[in-house]
Amino acid sequence: QPAVVSVHVVHRERVLYRYRDSLMEQLFRGSGFGPRYYSGLRDRVTGGSGFLIDGSGTVLTNAHVIGQGNVVRVEVSLPDGRVFEAHAAHRDEALDLAVVQIEAPDLPVAPLSKSGDILVGEWAIAIGNPFDLGPTVSIGVISAIDRDFPERQGEYFYRDMIQTDAAINPGNSGGPLVNTLGEVVGINSFIYTGGEYSLGSIGIGFAIPVEAARRFLDEIRTHGRVRKPWHGIADLQDLTPRQAEYLELDSTDGAVVGGVTMDSPADRSGLGRGDLILSVNGEAVTSASEAWSLLQGLRVDQECEFEVVRRGKRQTLKFQVVERPVGPGWN
Template structure:
């Protein structure tokens, strides 16, 4: 697998402060396979007048090398612990600072500081020998201080080069040289059933190793229950706990296939990771310019179902559906690329870039793969007639609360 040149380039050009987090999987997997078994034959049996004795040739059982240990020895030194802290306002009620109340209540008034230190912990992994570290955005975003600790105990101040909340990817830089870096797999080729190994710091337990398999690939953010993210996830049955976020998910060869990032509350044996191919693309943008421009159309949509058609009919909506398949546009954001291209609520998308679509996720994927400024061809039906449109993909607006 190629190592992106940009890992080597970016060293000190950007100075934003970033943290990283990690995730680990639970349960080491050990394979024991006897190579041979004890055997006996007629020639090995000796009988005398009083008793008979069977002489058995004993062969030692050979155990194959534990592949999990190989991976840990190969990658363990590349996994780091991230400790992040930031100051947060305590929003003390104004009456607590009012001299009138303090005059009468004095020592009975609670002494609440205006700011408190909020601390977080996670994992990350080294992607270039000169100190670039990949992690989750939520581990380090908004942090005032980031501390990166290597497996051998050395600690460094980390600088956040950029975070992307929509994919939960972050990049940190530490001033170090000759660090052991990870190797990457092609996550596009990942198949359910493959072995998965994670190394991280769950619940503060450093260098925890857990194992499992890849349960599924291509899980949408809506399926995972975090609809604000714009990435498809790898699903694994490995155990994920707080502190694992940002750590690597590895294959049996010790190559990174994903960044562990999420769990479903109350679930057992279900965790999720960001595919490493997508994470590397995001990381390269963060290194280059400190932010990511996400492609954007500006529509709300849903797949056509019999239930949806019945609901529209019952509610006497101004438009009705005659199509049985496709993706119906429910709403168009004003002044968005879709609005400027002439898309309307009630339009049914049949094809996108000449590919038939039946799921909203297919359209989201096509938009994500289109560069900002490029045109995306759409084939729609409107009032029973086929219409071909081209939408110039725009940049997803950054919410006011998410601006850096």
């Protein structure tokens, strides 16, 4: 628990304010122009959790805890009361992981599990800062593993997730899920709440497995940044019943390629508009959304194999994922 931190992020955003000056209201009253507004800046503070993974001050958390847009300050609070301003953030939007750096002596470290072997039913402990109350511990079990979500959860696709009934609430995101040895097995990320008006835990929470975090950290240590993968598939669509009948298929499973960027890895493999993707690296595709989920999990230099249907015939296409080129117009 000493290595688990609270993360507070200050976002500066542009907002519209309504004129409150009585003279302005009198001038524009009855003019037909309605209320008058002016533009201004406002700071908005969001929070979450994280944990120290080494003595040099590296804090691992969720990308959605850091957020996007104009981040002006990130503060990291330790359980011992020390507060530090963090810097040098790296984010992987595909994995929903991020790291920030603090500079401080005598930092505790949360050890990462060296084995990915976790069992359904074993004890699980969630640690974090729910509702900004401060360091909080809850206990439960591993309810399931390898949970895939073909539909977006917020802004992210999640795959191979760990499910737990340990209480996870808003503010727990980015905190560790640990085993009884105190080793981190997952990064708490999101929950099911039972309805859009409910905010608290109902015993169905999900954590990113520590193996994904290791890949993310290795990428930063090796390349000094997160390389953005690029395959070149620009558009995917669901297969309609009419298209399935035309292709003489028994179901509407799959994703129809709507566009491929010229001279991309997918283009060079022969993948083209109108091809039907049935599987990606051996995992069946049931919809365009699930195909995007699988594609988003691809890493730079990874080999990718597609099973496709083209003009009624099945084919296997292969390519290697590369780093996204820099410049406008790349998909």
